[in-house]
Amino acid sequence: MLKNIQSFSQDNIEDMSRYCAAVLLFLIQLGDCCPELCQCFTAAKVICSDDTMRVLPVNISAQVKELIVVASGLTYMDRSSFREDLRLTKLVILNNLLKTISYNTFENLVELQELEISGNSHLLTFKMQTFNKLTNLSRLSLNNNKISLDNDIFDPLQKLETLQLRGNNLSSLPNLLFHNLHNLLELDLSLNHVSSLSADIFQNNSRLRVLSLQGNMISQLPEGIFSHLDALEDLNLRNNHIINLNPGVFPSNLQKLILKNNMLVQLSPMIFDKLQQLTYLDLSQNQLSELPSDLFQNLSSLKNLDLSENQITALPGTVFKGLVKIKAIHLQKNNLSSLKVNLFMDQQDMDQLYLSKNSLQNIPNGFFDYLNFHCIVQLHGNPWRCDCEIQYLHHWLRYNHENVEDLSRVYCKAPEFIRGQNLLSIDQEQLVCVKNSSSITPGVTKILPNSNNDSTIQCSLQELKGAISIQCKVTKCTSVKFQALFEHSDGNYSKYIESIVWSAPLGCFNGTA
Template sequence: MDKDLTLTLLMLLLCHKGNSDWQTFCPDRCQCFTPVQVLCADERMTSLPRNMSKEVKEVIVITSAVGYLFSHTLQETPKLTKLIFLNNPLRSIHSKAFEHLTELQELEISGNLWLENLFLGTFSKQENLTKLLLNFNGFKVVLPGMFDSLKQLEILQMKSNIISDLPAFIFLNLSRLRVLDLSQNKLEEVTKETFAGLAKLEILKINHNLIRNLSSDTFHEISQLTELHLEGNKIAQLDDNIFSGLTKLNVLNLCGNLLTIFSDKVFGFKTSNLREVNLKGNRLTELSSLSSFTSLTDLILSSNQLSSLPDNIFRNVTALENLDLSENQLTSLPEMIFNDLFGITTINLHKNNLRKVDVKLFADQMLIQKLYLSDNQLENLPVGLFDTFLIQHTLRLHGNPWKCDCHMWYLHEWVLQHGPSVEMLDRMLCESPDFLRKRTVVSIERDQLVCHLSKEEMPDLSTCSLQASNDTMIIKCKIKKCSPMTVKVQFQQGNGSIKEHVLKSESEYPQCINDTMIESTIH
């Protein structure tokens, strides 16, 4: 049911206060909430009542058994401004059924699955109509000239029908039309002639049709467009400059098509007003420059086949607030890819193949609110990755094969300190080593996060020197290791017992340098 209609009915019911004077004159099987509003919702009603007041302005007929509207059906209610037929078994509407309704402003005929067509002249007297909804019917064709008399029309919806073709210049006289919804039909082609005359059109929805190709001048006549919805079609390619005339466009939705490449060249580099681009569910393997999208705030690239991104892909896109790259095949990201995106609040990298991220990757994202790194191939994260975040944020880190060794010290402590910020902590599990496998990261003690060095990783003991002075022994070793370092020295006493001395590097997370001198002094 239409949301506006639902709200209207709710308000009418709230306003209803039992039997009022006008209830006495209310038609059979209908309810009259006010003297000018009539609601008929009776499955047994096969025709509209003939005793309605001539003063009635709104009539709503829902789930009745009315199958036909004849030329005389509505002649006793000439002052109607709103007429709604919703979910009825209408099969035919006489071409003069609305002839007497010259004051009609809103008309809806929706949810009539057996209604296959309207006769020419059906709306010939509705010169004051501003809203026409013809959704969820069985319309297969639209006759040329059907809407010629509707010169005041602002909203036209014909979604969820079976329309496969539209006559050229069908909307030519609808010079005031602002919203046109042709979604969920079977349209295979739309051309420049389809939209001829729609000089004031602001919102166009032709999603979920069978459109494969768009010519370069398809949208030439509708330069005032602010929203264009093309989702769920079969568009595989967009020519350069195809949207160049849409200089006022705010929203472009191309979700669920067959695009493999996308570039800002489709706008001819004139996109000063574009706020949202949705490319979810295509077959994108490549993105070239988006640098002309200087006003873009929302970019949705999820569910594609992107395996890499240029390091300058978001250059000049500094207004970006929400970026969705989830469900792609990204294995890594350039260190500087998010540079200067200071206002971004959401970055979604869920379900990629990321194996590592650079420590400076989110250096400019101080105001981040949501960061999703879940379901990747991350084994650990670099020290300091989240240190630039200034405000309360939400992270998702589950679904990665976390390697719970000494390289996890930073992330382990960060998660313990910021637990409420991390969603689904119970699914953030260690993949290795074996004795910690399937343990939650937060359930592990820091002392359990240890590294076992291979022979190749062992320090070269030939670089160690031993100095002794009285009761002091100094051991100096030069190592090439980029990790926290702990030195354990064991002494075997005369009785055979072993006494152990544990020495840790002063810095818990030392900076990585090529050569590190570890000096242990034992008394």
């Protein structure tokens, strides 16, 4: 047995030695052929990064498929920059100092599928013939440069599927810039200075699925600008200056629409009529003060709706009617002062409801009864008035406190004697309404235990010769408990100075206590 084990171990050691020798030989050979100032992790991928590099290495192996040049001193490229037998499929020139790219630079790179030239701070001009030979290119990224573009610069790239032109200080786009890109699927024009677009700029890009125009200076969308984009699913118009939207401007296949941080003051009731596939809609950080009652009526697929950071003061009771698939509604940072009790009647599967930082003083009775038991709610940052009108919310919080984010920041704004206290820390008995009544003797204050005038106990308060007189009428057979709470001139208060309980009398009848 020992002999077999020794034999087995020797065989394994010999195999491992042969394997290690082969790997070492490969690495030695790889190191010998790897260009200076570059690293070759595989035979097919070379990464060059050195700020002293002024030209691309000439001894790049013909086996290399991916060449990445990062943070070098490269300022110029032309045809001589690449060997004629090089068969690159991916070329990345990132964060360099390029000033000039000759029209014939990529003439021999006919197999190139991905090209990125990004992060050059110097002005970079592309000549008309620059991409003429790159007919197999499917992805082109020209991000964070200072570039100028001719009208037909992209015409040869008929197989192009992704084009990124992000952050190039472009103030305008030639009308025919994308005219020949019939197979384009994704187009990123974000973080430029574009202020206007021609109505037909995307007329030949019918396969486009993703379009980003965020971070520009667009104030108006021309009628029909998206009318040819029947496949468009994702449209990002965030951080522009859009003032109004024309009905029918958005294509019907949209699934995601971002209009965040524009200058929208009002919306047409029909603006979203065709968007039955829409699942995500962001209207936050605009200047909307009111919404049409049927604004969202056709958005039957909508799952996420963001209306936060507007100036909305009230919501029509039917504004969310029919949004049965909704999962999140964000209404925080508006000016809402009241809510309709049936506002979320159709949102029984909602997971998030954000109402924080509004002007809400109470919640109508039954308001949360339609929501799913696991729905997460935000309520902090509202000036809650902790009197009899808030008893429903107080009761709901006690049984659903785990569903409320930042519950410790839900404070009472009024009345003064409990201002600043957490709503959940207030006893139910403290939630009373005190209102002056003109129907009784002047100087008499009516005390309402709750909002229902048919309360079991009805009390009034009057000062007589320096003494406080409280008179209560018990309208049903019940025991009576009296607790007094006194507020001092310095804002402090004494809690429950006196507490007395009267049992219901024998042969109980309506009377005066």
